[in-house]
Amino acid sequence: MSYRRPTIVDVASLSGVSKATVSNVVRGKGSVSPATRSRVLTAIETLGYRPNASARSLVRQRTDVLGLVAGNLGNAFEAELVERIEQVASERRFTTLVCTTSRNPEDETSKVATLLEQRVAGIAMLQFSGDRHLMAQLVTEHVPVVMVSCWDDYADCVAVDDAAGLELAVGHLARLGHRRIAYVTDERVESTTRRIRLEGFQRALLRHGLEFHPDWVMHGNGGPGGDQPGNFVDFFERRGLPDAVVATNDNIAITLIEQLESQGWRVPDDVSIVGFDGSRVAGLHRIGLTTIAQPVEQLAQFSVELLLDRVVGESRRERRHVRLEPKLMVRTSTSARAK
Amino acid sequence: MSYRRPTIVDVASLSGVSKATVSNVVRGKGSVSPATRSRVLTAIETLGYRPNASARSLVRQRTDVLGLVAGNLGNAFEAELVERIEQVASERRFTTLVCTTSRNPEDETSKVATLLEQRVAGIAMLQFSGDRHLMAQLVTEHVPVVMVSCWDDYADCVAVDDAAGLELAVGHLARLGHRRIAYVTDERVESTTRRIRLEGFQRALLRHGLEFHPDWVMHGNGGPGGDQPGNFVDFFERRGLPDAVVATNDNIAITLIEQLESQGWRVPDDVSIVGFDGSRVAGLHRIGLTTIAQPVEQLAQFSVELLLDRVVGESRRERRHVRLEPKLMVRTSTSARAK
DNA sequence: TTGAAAGCGCTAACAC
DNA sequence: GTGTTAGCGCTTTCAA
Numbered sequence: 001m002s003y004r005r006p007t008i009v010d011v012a013s014l015s016g017v018s019k020a021t022v023s024n025v026v027r028g029k030g031s032v033s034p035a036t037r038s039r040v041l042t043a044i045e046t047l048g049y050r051p052n053a054s055a056r057s058l059v060r061q062r063t064d065v066l067g068l069v070a071g072n073l074g075n076a077f078e079a080e081l082v083e084r085i086e087q088v089a090s091e092r093r094f095t096t097l098v099c100t101t102s103r104n105p106e107d108e109t110s111k112v113a114t115l116l117e118q119r120v121a122g123i124a125m126l127q128f129s130g131d132r133h134l135m136a137q138l139v140t141e142h143v144p145v146v147m148v149s150c151w152d153d154y155a156d157c158v159a160v161d162d163a164a165g166l167e168l169a170v171g172h173l174a175r176l177g178h179r180r181i182a183y184v185t186d187e188r189v190e191s192t193t194r195r196i197r198l199e200g201f202q203r204a205l206l207r208h209g210l211e212f213h214p215d216w217v218m219h220g221n222g223g224p225g226g227d228q229p230g231n232f233v234d235f236f237e238r239r240g241l242p243d244a245v246v247a248t249n250d251n252i253a254i255t256l257i258e259q260l261e262s263q264g265w266r267v268p269d270d271v272s273i274v275g276f277d278g279s280r281v282a283g284l285h286r287i288g289l290t291t292i293a294q295p296v297e298q299l300a301q302f303s304v305e306l307l308l309d310r311v312v313g314e315s316r317r318e319r320r321h322v323r324l325e326p327k328l329m330v331r332t333s334t335s336a337r338a339k
Numbered sequence: 340m341s342y343r344r345p346t347i348v349d350v351a352s353l354s355g356v357s358k359a360t361v362s363n364v365v366r367g368k369g370s371v372s373p374a375t376r377s378r379v380l381t382a383i384e385t386l387g388y389r390p391n392a393s394a395r396s397l398v399r400q401r402t403d404v405l406g407l408v409a410g411n412l413g414n415a416f417e418a419e420l421v422e423r424i425e426q427v428a429s430e431r432r433f434t435t436l437v438c439t440t441s442r443n444p445e446d447e448t449s450k451v452a453t454l455l456e457q458r459v460a461g462i463a464m465l466q467f468s469g470d471r472h473l474m475a476q477l478v479t480e481h482v483p484v485v486m487v488s489c490w491d492d493y494a495d496c497v498a499v500d501d502a503a504g505l506e507l508a509v510g511h512l513a514r515l516g517h518r519r520i521a522y523v524t525d526e527r528v529e530s531t532t533r534r535i536r537l538e539g540f541q542r543a544l545l546r547h548g549l550e551f552h553p554d555w556v557m558h559g560n561g562g563p564g565g566d567q568p569g570n571f572v573d574f575f576e577r578r579g580l581p582d583a584v585v586a587t588n589d590n591i592a593i594t595l596i597e598q599l600e601s602q603g604w605r606v607p608d609d610v611s612i613v614g615f616d617g618s619r620v621a622g623l624h625r626i627g628l629t630t631i632a633q634p635v636e637q638l639a640q641f642s643v644e645l646l647l648d649r650v651v652g653e654s655r656r657e658r659r660h661v662r663l664e665p666k667l668m669v670r671t672s673t674s675a676r677a678k
Numbered sequence: 679t680t681g682a683a684a685g686c687g688c689t690a691a692c693a694c
Numbered sequence: 695g696t697g698t699t700a701g702c703g704c705t706t707t708c709a710a
Contacts, residue, residue: 073419
């Protein structure tokens, strides 16, 4: 004899009503007399009845589950974002199916396929390889998608204003007297964002009357697992140390600091460093990374809202692209240029 | 007219077979002639058919979803663990529903309830308040549960060997000549683990001929959100600085360092610090936290294995409690005692 | 090798 | 205010 979970029918027969009535009580819909309601509630209690989400989803043709595609939770910023999105979704009575892709396009494809089989009500992508085929599929299957801290013209998007962020970074460095400013990007950042940030960097330099040297753009490419960039030291030994470096995210910035310091260079005395993300680690005194903070809370709120707007409202509205204000966090990795 | 997803019936009629046959093809079970198989496959392709997990779960009376209860993904160790568990589960064709509790018992209860409604095949708890009622419920509902880096006698468990970890920590400090060793615990660590670690600390002191002072045990209690401990400075100003401090996790250790240094004390010159977890941050040169590393990879592997063992094998086997070897990572937060 | 049929547990019309 | 009923999309006997 094996254990069988109580169903709505068990509750119905125990309380002497039909299952429709039990359903009404459970959902708090329809009209049920106080007396029956309490009888049903008692039966639910004594049986330990718990509605079956699969059955409900099947008939309602919709789940209460959101899919969340992240790249790598070892990245503190992404982990925080995942946590907040889960919490905001939970407040709206949605659960979250979390997947990680290790920034690997094949994983991305297969994980999204899994989410689609699970019939998630919507998908938030915190990492997107840019795969056109994937996007097309998502569109044809009518699954609401939001790009969070990512960008794709064919989906709702919510991200920090990258250009404004780079303006903050460069402006800060310019005010400190730095003129030769290098940039470190990373192949694993989603391509549109990567491009926009680099362009933003160029424009900010221009605006501050500083020169842009393609030679000073380093394209970090990650080693296996984690956000380990390439070898910065080689790069700077060949080209000489710039006054300052803007990195495309905090992880890269921190690794850069580690590598520079292990070669005897000092931050910020020899070179100032600015990160991007505003992850918790950056705020530690020992790290003290000046960075462009992304508004995690707003990113989470907006992404869930954009998603549920389409899920619940089934609104055929236009795609919305939201840009949020970044914030400059000045710490000890930047200082005035030595004369 | 609204969009309707293709179902197994659509595939069946397009390929001119019954849905049972389509089902056989999809699942790769039963016997289907090569000819029909390929006809069905073509139909699936052209329709973009995707099996509906809810329908399948309903009839199979089981989902392919694992529930994962974490405390706080801002904690790097927990985030890494979540990521690895998701990946290991994914290799076994299971998806993961991730919940965070902010180490809040009410959230824990409600999130577990949600997982139960979703009929997850099993639950991995990376955080457990110790709620007896919750455990009882889980047991009566016959849901496989595994405590990961947590402990509860009534469930399968996989955790680091806490006592061995503290022996490593204290042994290391003793060898460096430290004698007055303090301990910082944290209310938010699951209670059994908290107790075992403290006892392990005491026993390790004893074994190394060092005295244990209850006065030197500081019970950190977190502020809201994140792992912020209480005010360590007050504590040490009242009792004087010990030779060294062992912290119950890396986050606490790092905060401790920050607080001490902000008061002008130096680590490790004035006091050595040892953490617990082996999170990525601890390994940064700027942090250089000596710590007891937990075997994340093994924790992930074992936890999924223990869970699926019960899910798939429906084995009525005894509860299993696995303890894994910790590893001492010596870095720069510890040094020989100044004479 | 294939098909017909009986549900899995629930919701939502629609009667009464 | 309550009950009846017809599925939702799939798996799984059991026949053919």
